Amino acid sequence: MDExxxxxxxxxxxxxxxxxxxxxxxxxxYAIMQFVGELTDGRIQMGTGTLYTMxxxxxxxxxxxxxxxxxxxxxxxxTQIGDELLELEITRLRKQLKNGEDIYxx
Amino acid sequence: xxxxxxKKTHFFLSLRKEKMWLEEMAxxxxxxxxxxxxxxxxxxxIDKPKKMIYEIDRFNLPKSPTQKDINHRGEFLAxxxxxxxxxxxxxIDMNYYFAKEYEENGINELYNDEEMRAAxxxxxxxxxxxxxxSLNNIALFxxxxxxxxxxxxxxxxxxxxxxxxxxxxxxxxxNILTNRLAAMYQRELSMTAEQWLASTNxxxxxKTSHRLFFSSKKLEAFLEAQSQLGWHxxxxxxxxxxxxxxxxxxxxxxxxSHTSVNxxxxxxxxxxxxxxxxxxxxxxxxxxxxxxxxxxxGWTFLCASGNLxxxxxxxxxxxxxxxxxxxxxxxxxxxxFYIACFLxxxxxxxxxxxxx
Numbered sequence: 001m002d003e004x005x006x007x008x009x010x011x012x013x014x015x016x017x018x019x020x021x022x023x024x025x026x027x028x029x030y031a032i033m034q035f036v037g038e039l040t041d042g043r044i045q046m047g048t049g050t051l052y053t054m055x056x057x058x059x060x061x062x063x064x065x066x067x068x069x070x071x072x073x074x075x076x077x078x079t080q081i082g083d084e085l086l087e088l089e090i091t092r093l094r095k096q097l098k099n100g101e102d103i104y105x106x
Numbered sequence: 107x108x109x110x111x112x113k114k115t116h117f118f119l120s121l122r123k124e125k126m127w128l129e130e131m132a133x134x135x136x137x138x139x140x141x142x143x144x145x146x147x148x149x150x151x152i153d154k155p156k157k158m159i160y161e162i163d164r165f166n167l168p169k170s171p172t173q174k175d176i177n178h179r180g181e182f183l184a185x186x187x188x189x190x191x192x193x194x195x196x197x198i199d200m201n202y203y204f205a206k207e208y209e210e211n212g213i214n215e216l217y218n219d220e221e222m223r224a225a226x227x228x229x230x231x232x233x234x235x236x237x238x239x240s241l242n243n244i245a246l247f248x249x250x251x252x253x254x255x256x257x258x259x260x261x262x263x264x265x266x267x268x269x270x271x272x273x274x275x276x277x278x279x280x281n282i283l284t285n286r287l288a289a290m291y292q293r294e295l296s297m298t299a300e301q302w303l304a305s306t307n308x309x310x311x312x313k314t315s316h317r318l319f320f321s322s323k324k325l326e327a328f329l330e331a332q333s334q335l336g337w338h339x340x341x342x343x344x345x346x347x348x349x350x351x352x353x354x355x356x357x358x359x360x361x362x363s364h365t366s367v368n369x370x371x372x373x374x375x376x377x378x379x380x381x382x383x384x385x386x387x388x389x390x391x392x393x394x395x396x397x398x399x400x401x402x403x404g405w406t407f408l409c410a411s412g413n414l415x416x417x418x419x420x421x422x423x424x425x426x427x428x429x430x431x432x433x434x435x436x437x438x439x440x441x442x443f444y445i446a447c448f449l450x451x452x453x454x455x456x457x458x459x460x461x462x
Contacts, residue, residue, distance in 0.1 A: 022308065023199065027183045028189045029188040029189060030189055031188060042211070045213050045218055046213075047180075047189075047215055047216065047217060047218030047222065048185060048186045048189050048191060048215045048216050048217070049216055049217035049218070049219075049225070049226065050215075050217075050219055050222050051185055051189070052181070052182050052185045052186075053222070053225075055185070056181070058276075062360035065369065067366075068259065071185030072181075072183075073184065073188060074184070
């Protein structure tokens with residue numbers, strides 16, 4: 001795993017986390033927005049600007065890739081690197097939650 | 107012109123106000139279609155009233171764009187379209203207008219988080235700064251050209267000088283204007299619609315006064331008189347005083363500066379502070395000392411004017427010793443120096459113009 005990517009995506013922002021989660025199955029922009037919105041009960045709203053920047057950055061860093069492009073409507077899917085980073089993040093979050101529960105009580 | 111369109115002329119400096127106006131027009135059944143090259147005439151299509159959201163955005167290209175920079179616009183437009191934003195038109199300045207039907211519980215902003223809003227605002231500020239910078243370069247080139255012309259052609263020297271000077275003044279004024287616009291756009295677009303509405307509505311509680319005071323005593327008296335009228339100081343610069351409406355009561359102000367801090371130290375037989383080495387005045391010992399003194403004396407910090415003055419408020423009247431330690435002049439020697447330089451420069455330009 002690239003040192004630079006580890007630094008950038010571990011820990012990752014909530015928006016990145018949910019975008020990666022939504023792309024475990026191929027989705028296009030609008031579907032990502034809906035999926036993330038539903039999963040978080042509308043707490044995280046991926047607007048046009050956010051979505052555009054997020055997808056551009058993730059494609060550049062190789063965490064996701066474009067699987068099809070029909071008249072500019074692109075469909076994305078997570079890559080091997082993205083998978084690994086997502087797993088690292090889930091492990092980290094699990095640890096974080098455990099620490100909280102251990103000290104603060106359940 | 108078709109029958110179902112209408113033209114309206116309106117001039118906006120503020121993008122927020124423009125956006126709001128377009129949205130109000132849509133509520134009345136006028137849908138924005140096009141903008142004239144002058145940027146003030148809007149064409150509307152008449153249809154059934156609908157709640158619409160309009161956004162204005164731009165796609166700045168850097169000086170030597172990469173292919174990615176060039177592709178950026180197309181990719182953004184594709185995603186925007188997917189999420190329901192229609193590109194309406196763009197004006198001559200390449201500001202793009204987007205429209206979307208209002209969605210209950212939907213995302214009714216093109217940029218809906220703080221980071222994105224800041225980036226959006228920065229694009230407009232960057233545009234203005236670039237325009238101002240290129241104008242600066244032209245002004246410099248033009249001035250040198252005029253100077254060379256004046257040297258080569260002794261018959262029309264005055265003409266060249268006046269022309270060069272005139273253009274420089276224009277460039278200078280334009281620079282000030284664009285910088286102010288950039289600051290305004292930056293401020294307005296970094297806010298959410300609710301924050302912006304709140305900030306425009308509370309205008310009646312705020313007041314700005316433009317004054318120039320040389321003496322601290324006069325400034326203190328001015329501020330005290332304002333507080334008796336219910337205007338309490340929130341911020342100040344050399345020329346501008348910003349007040350907020352409150353309950354009318356007498357507030358005693360204290361103008362603290364490098365000089366008064368040193369006077370207090372002298373009274374206490376302590377060593378004077380020598381921190382005038384930093385010409386930018388960004389790191390001054392007197393401010394730390396002043397804050398410490400204020401805490402001991404129970405003064406409340408109000409605001410600072412640059413790095414020259416700090417204004418405190420207090421409940422009691424100043425005593426004998428404090429009266430002796432006040433600053434006499436509220437302008438820093440450097441400000442006086444700048445003003446003097448400006449006046450000398452101005453006098454010299456006139457002298458060159460009329461005695462050559």
